[in-house]
Amino acid sequence: MLKPDRVFDGEAMQTGWVVLVKNNTIEQAGAMMFKLPAGTEIIELKGMTLLPGLIEGHSHLFLHPYNETSWDDQVLKESRAERTARAVNHAKATLMAGFTTVRDLGTEGAMYDDAGLKKAIEKNVIPGPRMIVATRAIVAKGTYGPKSPSPDVDLPQGAAEVAGLEDLASEVRTQIAKGADLIKIYADYRWGPNKEAMPTFSTEAIALATTIAQSGGRKVVAHATTAEGMKRAILGGVSTIEHGDKGTEEVFKLMKEKGVALCPTLAAGESILQYDGWKKGVDEEPQKIIAKKKSFQLALKTGVTICMGGDVGVFAHGDNAKEMELMVEYGMKPIDVLRSATSVNSDVFGYADKIGRIKKGLFADLIAVEGDPSTDIKNIRKIKLIIKDGIVYKKE
Numbered sequence: 001m002l003k004p005d006r007v008f009d010g011e012a013m014q015t016g017w018v019v020l021v022k023n024n025t026i027e028q029a030g031a032m033m034f035k036l037p038a039g040t041e042i043i044e045l046k047g048m049t050l051l052p053g054l055i056e057g058h059s060h061l062f063l064h065p066y067n068e069t070s071w072d073d074q075v076l077k078e079s080r081a082e083r084t085a086r087a088v089n090h091a092k093a094t095l096m097a098g099f100t101t102v103r104d105l106g107t108e109g110a111m112y113d114d115a116g117l118k119k120a121i122e123k124n125v126i127p128g129p130r131m132i133v134a135t136r137a138i139v140a141k142g143t144y145g146p147k148s149p150s151p152d153v154d155l156p157q158g159a160a161e162v163a164g165l166e167d168l169a170s171e172v173r174t175q176i177a178k179g180a181d182l183i184k185i186y187a188d189y190r191w192g193p194n195k196e197a198m199p200t201f202s203t204e205a206i207a208l209a210t211t212i213a214q215s216g217g218r219k220v221v222a223h224a225t226t227a228e229g230m231k232r233a234i235l236g237g238v239s240t241i242e243h244g245d246k247g248t249e250e251v252f253k254l255m256k257e258k259g260v261a262l263c264p265t266l267a268a269g270e271s272i273l274q275y276d277g278w279k280k281g282v283d284e285e286p287q288k289i290i291a292k293k294k295s296f297q298l299a300l301k302t303g304v305t306i307c308m309g310g311d312v313g314v315f316a317h318g319d320n321a322k323e324m325e326l327m328v329e330y331g332m333k334p335i336d337v338l339r340s341a342t343s344v345n346s347d348v349f350g351y352a353d354k355i356g357r358i359k360k361g362l363f364a365d366l367i368a369v370e371g372d373p374s375t376d377i378k379n380i381r382k383i384k385l386i387i388k389d390g391i392v393y394k395k396e
């Protein structure tokens with residue numbers, strides 16, 4: 001039985017609560033109105049807040065920060081063995097940062113190795129978070145990367161290329177068969193005449209992918225940064241838009257109307273600009289940051305459901321809380337950010353009956369932090385206790 005100062009149950013901050021865990025399940029959560037089973041260990045968490053294990057909404061466990069090695073070089077020059085070895089470390093770092101679940105949105109050239117990594121974690125071969133995996137992700141032929149310097153040389157790509165509708169349908173089915181929990185499709189990418197992002201698939205193509213995936217009980221998520229790409233993805237029936245940088249009022253209204261959530265990945269944008277030399281707090285704010293703040297605030301104002309997902313891998317695994325801090329910095333209330341990282345992510349991803357809340361019957365995925373993260377989001381980094389699936393990974 002856990003006795004913290006306060007409990008964030010996934011929706012609201014509660015005081016006077018205790019939480020009883022049996023095996024891998026939450027048995028009781030609330031005021032101490034039940035009889036304590038004989039032999040129960042009582043863990044006092046003085047000065048701490050107990051929360052549901054955090055859910056990372058957008059990670060790439062098979063990538064590491066681009067200021068260490070460029071994305072192209074990771075895809076082209078690192079062996080699958082090296083990438084897996086790194087992913088093992090990344091999985092552990094993620095769990096030890098209090099993220100007991102990750103939605104991993106593409107191996108970027110490492111084929112179906114996320115499905116294998118997930119199995120290894122489930123078998124307790126290595127420590128790591130629960131994984132919701134995309135496997136390879138789907139891109140339109142010729143639009144993705146690495147880009148070849150010569151038309152005579154075909155380079156391996158960071159995702160599965162498809163050309164026509166038949167191809168797309170077949171790829172969706174293949175990825176599901178190989179272990180995909182969801183399908184990720186790139187609704188736009190940088191293939192314009194000036195390397196700008198342009199839409200890749202028609203609404204019809206995206207709708208075909210969602211129809212097939214939904215038949216198999218899987219959701220489709222879309223990478224989209226342009227207004228047109230976002231629009232086609234929304235109308236095509238995807239569940240989340242990843243990035244959404246150039247969302248307009250019209251697009252965000254459509255998202256709200258269709259119940260499509262936004263995963264803003266603020267930390268990826270900030271990281272890449274800093275790798276390019278931006279000194280945050282010293283230099284002037286880059287145009288891209290100003291625009292991203294504006295579109296994020298527009299999405300908030302329009303009432304779009306906001307997921308928490310940083311595009312981890314672009315920056316260091318284990319530093320996942322960076323996205324939560326930036327969400328506050330960009331205008332969200334800390335309590336809403338906590339909701340995004342727990343109940344909202346679990347609801348949007350379709351896992352509300354398993355994770356994301358401190359509620360009787362859900363999996364015992366719990367963390368305790370020092371202080372109150374709803375008054376200062378930075379407290380989310382002060383992790384003192386980590387329990388995943390009833391197993392204690394950290395206890396200070």
Ligand SMILES: [Zn+2]
Nearest residue numbers: 058060105311
């Ligand atoms: Zn990503």
